[in-house]
Amino acid sequence: MSTVEENKKLVIATCEALDARDVAALLECVHDDGSWSIPYRQNMFQFAGFRKKADFGEMIAGFLSGFTDFSFKIVSMIAEGDRVSIEARSEGTGPGTATYKNIYHVSFLIQDGKLFEVREFFDPFEVLAYVQQWPAS
Secondary structure: OOOHHHHHHHHHHHHHHHHOOOHHHHHHOEEEEEEEEEOOOOOOOOOOEEEEHHHHHHHHHHHHHOOOEEEEEEEEEEEEOOEEEEEEEEEEEOOOOOEEEEEEEEEEEEEOOEEEEEEEEEOHHHHHHHHHOOOOO
């Protein structure tokens, strides 16, 4: 069992990998049997749903690939036992002049020193506004 401080360090490393758009480092933080879910209606929001590690990796790599710059910063963190929760903010630019800003609440369950279950909440309308700015292909 990991300590609360170890769990917080894992979440910080996860967010730093996301901030750097380093999908390989991000996935290294996720348990092989882990999942990442964005609990919104999948028929209404393309990024929503429950994903195992590999599927999450594909989704986040695709989302991050359009940014020429991106930041993801923790605003606050609270931890107890094997759970860590954060508030965070992101900003990004690209493709082209498209801009993105969002706020998040992310809940992490840690098992065996890795992220076992992640639930990510954010403003989906900010994502839709960002995607609508993309240049036509």
